[in-house]
Amino acid sequence: MVSVGHTHAQALGRPPTSKRRSWIGWQFVGPFMAVFALIFLAPIGYSIYLSLFRTQLIGGTAFVGADNYLKVLQDPQFWSSFGRVAIFLVVQVPVMLFLALLLALAIDSGRLYGTAFFRISVFLPYAVPAVVATLMWGFMYGTQFGLVGNINEAFGLSLPDPLSPDLILASIGNIVTWEFVGYNMLILYSALRVVNPSLYEAAEIDGAGQLRIIWSVKIPALRGALVIATIFSIIGSFQLFNEPSILKTLDPNLVTTYFTPNLYAYSLSFSGQQFNYSATVAIVMGVITMIIAYVVQLRGMRKAV
Incomplete structure (x- = not known):
């Protein structure tokens, strides 16, 4: 049976209401989709286009298909930089998230004096630009001009050089942890604030202590937030x-041009003028990051369910 509204719309020569609503929805979404396509999809498409070509001094630009991708997969400098950030991820991310979890639990406990001040103090480093934070820590790391050097001189010590090749990755990890532990703490703390208080009351009635409540109530409630924080950190x-x-500017011999995949792609593009190969490196890293983040999300959400 045809509805009265439908026949009335046809009689007036107007399209059915459902069709009009669908177009109205697209009118609302349209501006966002246009900006999304211009800012996000267009650069990705252009990078993929660049990765399919190779520019040479003799012969100019030529279509090479997947040759650039095969070259990346056989590039020892790329895999060296990838292995370095993989080690960084495996060590730094768990430490940072563990500290963020402790801070979130401490603030949520309500037993801290000056909770609001403590929360904003922990989050404040996230508001410091990465360049400023790195310059600040780079100055403190200096053995000739910085805090480490001043301590060595004042107390007659010989502290290890944080900017040495053996410690540079740990020093960078310290900077990143200082910058982002407050950001992740805020994610976890926000998740704790929406936990039903009746769960805490039920646990206390059953005789559970604070540690048991944290382990059996709070941490399970944080699984979704931990997955999100982990994905962002990856x-x-x-x-x-x-x-x-930035640390490379303090000591040009300290950080190589392939120290990280992003730094490698940047050097290829702006120093080596290898735009096509640089785009290929960026795309390969994007695909690897997407796959790892998807696996973490899939496994994390499966455990949460």
């Missing part, structure tokens, strides 16, 4: 660029 680790590039 993406940030694979995008590591600002910290090593």
Whole structure:
């Protein structure tokens, strides 16, 4: 049976209401989709286009298909930089998230004096630009001009050089942890604030102590937030660029041009003029990051369910 509204719309020569609503929805979404396509999809498409070509001094630009991708997969400098950020991720991300979890639990406990001040103090480093934070820590790391050097001189010590090749990755990890532990703490703390208080009351009635409540009530409630924070941290680790590039200006011999995949792609493009190969490196790293983040999300959400 045809509805009265439908026949009335046809009689007036107007399209059915459902069709009009669908177009109205697209009118609302249209501006966002246009900006999304211009800012996000267009650069990705252009990078894929560049990766399919190769520019040579003799012969100019030629279509090479998947040759650039095969070259990346056989590039020892790329895999060296990837292995470095993989080690950085495996060590730094768990430490940072563990500290963020402790801080979130401490604030949520309500037993801290000056909770609001403590919360904003922990979050404040996230508001410091990465360049400023790296320069600040780079100055403190200096053995000739910085805090480490002053301590050695004042107390007659010989502290290890944080900017030495053996410790540079740990030093960068310290900078990143200082910058982002407050950001992740805020994610976890926000998740704790929406936990039903009746769960805490039921646990206390059953005789559960604070440690038992944290382990059996709070941490399970944080699984979704932990998955989100982990995914963001994985993406940030694979995008590591600002910290090593700034520290490189303090000691040009300290950080190589392939220290991280992003720094490698940047050097290929702006120093080596290898735009096509640089785009290929960026795309390969994007695909690897997407796959790892998807696996983490899939496994994390499966455990949460």
